[in-house]
Amino acid sequence: MAIKKGNILSIFGVKGGIGKSTLVLNFAGICEILEKRVLILDLDLYGGSIALALNKEPKKTIFNFVDDYNNNRYNNVKDYVTNYSKYIDFIACPKDPRQANKIDSKYIEILLDKVKFNYDIVLIDTTHILDEININVLDKSDKILFVVSNDMFDIKNMRSLISIFKDLDIKKYKILLNESFRTDKEYFSLYDIKDVIKNNIDYLISSKFYYKNIDELIINGSIPTLNKKTPSLKDYKILESIILDINGDQNE
Template sequence: MKKIKVLIADDILETRKLIRKMFSIEENKIEIVAEASNGKEVIESIRKFNPDIILMDINMPVLNGLETTEIINEKYPNIIVIIMSVQRENEYLKKAMFAGAKEYIIKPLNYEELYTTIISTYNRYKKKEEIISKLNAIKRESKIISFYGSKGGVGKSIVALNTAIAYSKKYGKKVLLIDLDLYFGDIGMMLNEYKSKTLIDLIDENQTISYENIKEYLFSYNTNLDVLLAPRNPESAEYIKKDIVKKIIDKVKNYYDVIIFDNGVNFGECTLVSLDLSNVIAFVSNMELSSLKNMKIGLKILNTLNYSSKIKVIVNSENTKFGIKHKDILNAFSNEDLSFIPENNKTVKFSINTGIPFYENSKYKDNNMIKSINKLCEKLIS
């Protein structure tokens, strides 16, 4: 079995001797390859000894543990840093994780705890590296789709969610769905998922954005569909800026076939950057006169922003019984690429109230809504 190479970084000689003595009996699993008394020595030793894990004290001269961990995280991201400290406060733990540490252990050191922490942390992160390396071997070129509507209540999120599921199941695509309705995102509710971390957690807990740490904040709906949920508190929206959205897409775009944004009803900076990044803008309305009026206005704005070549219009809840006919829509939006999804309020309401997307319900497999979603999928990435 390959030994785990460990570097001890602590300015107190007695601590280094104690740790070395602890692991002198673990000949088959852990090997102490080097010691360092300050951050500068740590960096120098990395080049010479190439450790798997560094046990890093926070309080050291020249470069302290946090400063050294930041440098290691940037230059040697495959090296695992485990912080050692006498400080038990959450603030120190948070700082350590921000710096790039993978684990945190409190002094005085206990042999069993230290040994278990090293083994479990090494296994956990090496397994992640293997997964990521496999994913890296399959470079994907994402098709990015933004779902947008200029009026609430038109079923935009329902269509976006079930389209994402269709791509992941029927078409076998690797899909990322991002709920970018930052004030009132409903994707989590529609999936009956209230425990997963959200976009604001990703931002709060990470100073650097990488695919590895983004993955930890995704809700895995199925093997092909990951979801990044919107913040649960509307006040969090102001902390999410367009640069964050750009960084996220830059880091994930090679890992998904399709990336779907479910945008809010606004032209805020995050919505605009999603529209900029998208290959297709799926503009959703329904057959209510007020919704169609707002869509007409919205389309004019999008055309002014030079998005006209990206736009595909989706008329949701099509029903000709309430005064507006199919041909009226075709005449009013004769210059647009139109798709229609039939009305089925019973199916939609049952889906929302149970947290089971209608695309997943076997009794709806021959439903016209399912067929319409499949046709929409083919059109959006044709």
């Protein structure tokens, strides 16, 4: 019997601070609810937040994987994985940003080839820069979720990104408009945004998903979608339908 490979899903955007990492955590929480094994790979190599947000001290990080692989000390990919809950694992970013310089994208490809058979979904948290690592990661991903905020510069830069993908005839992306990380910035209508980026907006996370107590959740290492105290649990149905849609499970 063939072993089923998990989908590699990258969350990418062209602006920092627009809720990408929070979405990654929330999607992982939905995977836990759906009993799907999920690995979060923190590729914000210089300043990732996943281990901190989950309040877990990783023994080893992606840097140790690269270092061990390079020096013939590599044994098993599980050595670099930190467990969070029954269905959620993560691989942390380097502890020291100086280690990030030593991570070549070819090792990330090797790492992805090793982990994808152990999970139903591999969720990759990225930075907002289209550097060599991110280009390779996006290439390697089965699906990409572009996150855009309701911000003039972000929308303009998203238009450029989409046009690059259209030029390359790459269609494996979906676009999510995230209005949940602040409540005071909804200048442009959906119509305006679609018109500027010349693409459909596939998903919208509205400011209803703004969590006033997010810092408290982070300090406690709690994922909002798994926390009963967070408001409007029924709205998580939207996140659930996004992850099922993008993962191609909608008709299962």
